[in-house]
Amino acid sequence: MLEIKNLHARAEDNEILKGVNLQVRPGEIHAIMGPNGSGKSTLSHIIAGREDYEVTEGEILYNGKDLLDMDIEERAAEGVFLAFQYPVEIAGVSNKYFLRTAMNSVRKYHDEAPIKRKEFLALLKENLEKLGMDKVMMDRSVNEDFSGGEKKRNEILQMAMLQPTLAVLDETDSGLDIDALKIVADGVNALRSPERATIVVTHYQRLLDYIVPDHVHVLAGGKIVRSGDKSLAFELEEKGYGFLQEEAVAT
């Protein structure tokens, strides 16, 4: 589904990614772990299409298509979803309107008719309940005055509504207490299916207790320095990232 080949990228004058390779097949959950500043967030945003980064080498294929050639919204419409580490606040735009506009934009892209109001509201209600969110929040401005936990839940709500093919969760666990973490994980797991894939970007192993990955990769110094199964996450928890960084330098 997703094939990242020798990806090099920079922001302004800093080279951040220095040859990342990654292959994600349908149905899989991949975890990308790594120390701060290793390029995890950069990789997430490059998949989503943020224009602040410049890809200098390599390619990303998504369902066989050149992902880097697509606009941000085209990628979203093709099923790429990024749960932001820092969800953006948009004053004056209600959550409800935002969600419906997003859904209808994606539908329009696929030449589908807009979702009916009733259908939309029913779907919204169902998902709000699952995530334990108050429907009052839907009339408030997007992420404005939301607590950290509310923002993260709001990201998962959007994911549940948009039903992406490839979901990238960028540090979704940061700032969440254990109850919120479980709810978020349930939301992600509910979406699990043979056609979909998820990339979980995280600093800590904790989230992986709830979202069990098929593969774990360690990103350090702009490269994937180690890949393995979920036991790698435990190893990291025990030893820290230090030893891998040394390996990265050595290679």
Added chain:
Amino acid sequence: MIATEIETYQDQHAAFQTGSSPDWLVALRQRGLDAFTRLGLPTRKLEDWRFTNVSSLTKTAYDAGTNGLTAGDTASSEAIAEASDLLQQASLDEDYHRLVFINGRYNEKLSQIHDVNSGVVIDTLANALSNRPGEVQQQLESELDFNDSAFAALNTAFVGDGAIIDVPEGVTLDRPVHLVFLSTGSGRTLSNPRNLIRIGKGGKANVIESFMGHGDSYFTNAITQVTLADSAELDHHKLQHEQVGALHISTTGVDQKASSRFRSHYFSFGASIARNELDCLLDGENIETTLNGLYMPTGDQLMDCRTRIDHAMPHCNSYELYKGILDDKAKGVFNGKIFVREDAQKTDAKQSNQALLLSDDAVVNTKPQLEIYADDVRCTHGATIGELEEDALYYLRARGVPADLARQILIFAFANDVVQGVELPAVRRHLESVLLDGHDLSEDIL
């Protein structure tokens, strides 16, 4: 050029003064004319008019309509037909009191004043001047300083009609009062409405002023004088929808006493040149003043918002938010000053001005000023001019919303922020529909 034009106004004034008016009024008008003659029309050499050039529109004199002031019935049937047409667009809510002025004169036929509580006065200035001039003399004479404002002086020279709203102590006006100022015909009509609003101790009211017109070369020069007694409250709305081509100058002077609350909501869409002056004197403790404004010039329009908040006494708060969206070759000016006098300790003043430029040919000039003479105060101002927030645009696009639509949503949200400060539902709905007009946005955004 200017001399001949001033002479024209002098001639018109001479004709105007022949009516039967009390001596003090004749004298007041004369002082207005003298001040206007002395000041001349403002040029860009004046700091206050540095960015706004009215000379192109004022090159030839306007017609102040000096043939008597018996008002409404003098309007021709064509004018009334035109006015009814405009009134439909201006209309907000049939439940509101409505006073309609055609070319500066009250028109009874189009107006609608419901029954009011005892003591409340909703009337016209023309009526008051002929029947009980003593009641308006003081406010007309004392509370407006026209000595350094040519347009206020001009209005004073021709003062004669407008609205009077008097809310006595302890009374809450049951319905909002909608003042509608319509300009008709295709001539260079000048109207000089003067509105007097007085809210007694603890009284409350909502007033809306709408401006519209048909011709493309008229001039509205309106003044509203507001006096708020202790603990009085007023929400004042101004909806400026003048025809492109028109010159719109309007001044609102507010005199606030202790614990009073004044909220101004200014929305500017029309006219070729629109200048709104808002002067608030906070002359008592624990006053709250809120000034919100939105100006959206397109084409060649120029919109100039000039505000003054004068903190004269301690423990007062003022909040000011002005937003501009400029397209095409439009020009926008925000000129906001906050004074904090020596005695005004514990003042809390916040001012914010934001502008979005949608075209490289548009220009915005911002001059947010603080003049502070007291030390124990909290005063901040902020001005941001630039593009839409990139992060917000990215976020919307990452959820699949195409860039164009995302931009429209954000522009709408930027403007809607000011609209949502309006509490009257009919006014808010009216403004929302103006914002949505011409966009692909669905009404669900509201």
Added chain:
Amino acid sequence: MTSENAMLEEFAQREYEHGFVTEIESDAIEPGLSEDVVRLISSKKNEPEWLLEWRLKAYRHWLTMEEPEWHNVKYPKIDHQASVYYSAPKKKPKLNSLDEVDPILLETYEKLGIPLHEQKVLANVAVDAVFDSVSIATTYRETLEKHGVIFLPFSEAVQEYPELVKKYLGSVIPTSDNYYAALNSAVFSDGSFCFIPKGVRCPMELSTYFRINAENTGQFERTLIVAEEGAYVSYLEGCTAPKRDEHQLHAAVVELVALDDAEIKYSTVQNWYPGDSEGKGGIYNFVTKRGACRGENSKISWTQVETGSAITWKYPSVILQGDNSVGEFYSVAVTANHQQADTGTKMIHIGKNTKSTIISKGISAGVGQNSYRGEVKMMKGATNGRNFSQCDSLLIGDRCGAHTFPYIEVRNTTAKVEHEASTSKVGEDQIYYLRQRGLSTEDAVNMIVNGFCKEVYDVLPMEFALEARKLLNVSLEGSVG
């Protein structure tokens, strides 16, 4: 409350430590201004004809101009005919050898903390010492020459490098620019000239120390700094004057030119005599400073600490012409007693991707009036231009004033301008907290004030930052207790 008031009262008082007078015989011309005076100054300096013509043109234009009144400072009209326009120590200094400089002068500078003797000179700072109307000494000249850096008194530069002077003089600030700039152009006496050739990073800080000594004398110096492609220079300016009862006019002009990839960092610690606590005497400091970022990727940075002068009127500005050029303005302005300041900057964005930053810290005490006046313009071609401005005011005492007058004009949709301003006072709870931790009230206020100014100190060269800190503390000394 009373103790705080007393403290703030005293805070407003202060001592000026550079107020002594040097007893030296001067060669001064008669007071008054006319074409003849302009010719006399020019001939005393043995100037070429073109420069005399340039001065005369400026003078004639000045006659047609009116003294500006738009600023927020008040002072009685200056009688320009009462002032002396040229005054020099009689013993003509031989500029190539410091040994021949009048020892009284050397002593003066030593007293001011600026030793000029070769043995004692400030490490790594080349100093041009200007006394009244002339430069008396310039240190480190040879070292600089080795690197190709020209650092000379202005009058010598006119003789030695006439072509360079002619090329750049008035190219940033035309003679007709404003009232005081025109006056300066007509009668300027001396100043410094710096030229950093292509690719040279100036090996040391360059500095000019201005001293007004003579009575009734106006000082009109002129500074011109040119950094060629890829050059870098950091320049420091300091100034003091004796205590005198009359006001004296100081109307300087500073022009900076930065070509491609060049960087000029200009720092000022202005400590002219501010007048006494009654507002008697003090310097009128009416200065025009402007830099042109002519080249791509060039950078001009103004840093000023303004503690002196009865009135300060200056707006160090940057014209951001070259693409990707950067302009900066960092300012601390203190007005205590009867001092008034109307100061700020202009950032004119013309080129693409130009960036500017304005950080202004105004401190008012006593009955001081402090105004920030700034202008940010994004012209049509300033695609992706960025400006961030922050103007903070700190009020000490309840009889002073702080004012902010920013002008912003934007003509480009991709440009972004952000302006923030705030006003606050030294909080009682802050003082209480610090005193509870053992600081004296005076130290507490100093700490708060220094903290308030930190962003500006951080960009000053180190020696200067220390001096600025000291000066500010002196300014506030005795004002707390």
